Amino acid sequence: MAQVWTCSGLRWSPDGPVLVWAGGRCSALPRGKRIAFAVPEGSGRRCVGARGHACPVGAAVSGRSPGARCGECARLDRAHSVAADALAGDPRPYRVYLAWFGPGMVKVGITAVERADARLLEQGAVCFSRLGTGPLMAARRTEELLRAALQVPDRIPYAEKRAVRSVLPKTAAERAVEVRELHARAVALKGWPESLRPEPCQVTDLMGVFGLDEAPRPSGEVVELVPGGAVSGELAAVAGPDLHLAVHGRGGVVLDTRLMTGWELVPSAVEAGLRAVPVREFRRIPDGLF
Template sequence: MSEPPRVAGLVWNDGLPQLEWSATTPRTPLRLGDEIAFGAGHDRQCVGIWRNGKRLGCPTRTPLAAAAHGPLCPECQTMDRSNSIAADTRLDDPREFAVYLAHHGSRVKIGITAADRGSARLLEQGALSSAFLSSGTLAAARRVERLFTSAFGVTDRVTSPTKRTARLSPPTAAERATELRDLAKNVSTLDWPDGQALRELEVVDHTPTYGLPADGIRPAHALAPLTPYGVISGRITCQIARDLYLDTPHGLVLADTQLLSGWPLNPLVPGAPFTAGIDPIAAPVLPQDALF
């Protein structure tokens, strides 16, 4: 009897998050309002790397710690970075690449994505609003990215805790759009490189896709590292980046799907009791309007 497929991660495709599996199992789409229930298997293992359109399984099936945020063992991480756009080990990639600005609520970042991926990378990163600056070669895209970070202090990375905190009480869509447009105006002051053509600026608000309320979202608990045979269940009320917000009998639970990767997950009947561990999240201290 073959073992059940393991979760390889959560990806966004056609504006919809999908659970990806280590085997040939089709991706599982996740939609706002869905009632989901999954039961974990008995262990967690590295799922191997994606290369040339297919997943290469981990040759040693290395066990992963329950608290690890990701599906790869150290050896597979090294292999993954050896052929990675993010690690600058694929600078000869001939595809068209786009440079974007992404607003994450409290920080704006600049980044690069393959143009044919559209907004998928922005959704996977949980951008609340975004705008494409330009498109062209990868080498020139890297040059634009470095220009922005050095000239304007724009970061190329925003951590997951920072993003989650910003979701508690995010700026309005109009405020985010204004900040992105004001930053984009600075391109005229840069020594713009050949190989990247400016695009007409269009700011997109991604929060309706996520189901993120305008006044923010405040989970009561967070999913703890899984233990064998734990059950995750509930109704999806918000899905952003690789996070699911589940309405459960325990209240609103934030489930980081990176804690699921590497586990075999078996679909269960919706409504199955939530038995996985959860950790309380302290109530946020938000600024109050002055009384006088």
């Protein structure tokens, strides 16, 4: 009988991306690695719990839910997050940043200084610049200032990020243009909290770190895993939680590893790419549009 694995998600370690499995074991994700797994027939997806605790009822969850949590566990997880302002007394310094994901897609966000660039890697930011550093609530007020004064969002859906990866500008200088322009407008705003220290614009480009500069153009994304389904492909890039796979007969396909959590998975010898797994095709964007 094949050994069953339960995926806990993707984590960006100092040595690169790894898949984390229940029990703490990690699998490195070097480019060129063969990714091949199947969902056993008759299995179901279960809530992964919250804040390190198992779901008390082992609730069933939708295959399309990236969080893999039931309503109650999702509320508990959200209630203790920085985004919910539940940690207002956190004494750690925080950093405000501008992150770029593709043409016309720049967001503002905050992260603890001690996390360095991990938050940007987790989000799949193609390039970014720090904007300022200070206490948590000062960072939060600066984030709100940019949203109100410059209409900069604090969130961009993953589906939109994936859809534009096939039309990213070729050079780092081109990719940095929107971040530099927005940074200049942001630091010129009045109303910055006095306790937040502005930082100069220094754009860090992660295109090569993710491997997107050499990956095949993605044609679509896996919508969900299903019992009896299987995925097999060669790992071409990893951006945020997404595996970019070179799949036989399909070219580039993106798999959000958050869709793997909550399922019991088994190794697969399938070499034919995708079996019984629904894929959403990306809307074609004409070359040269940007």
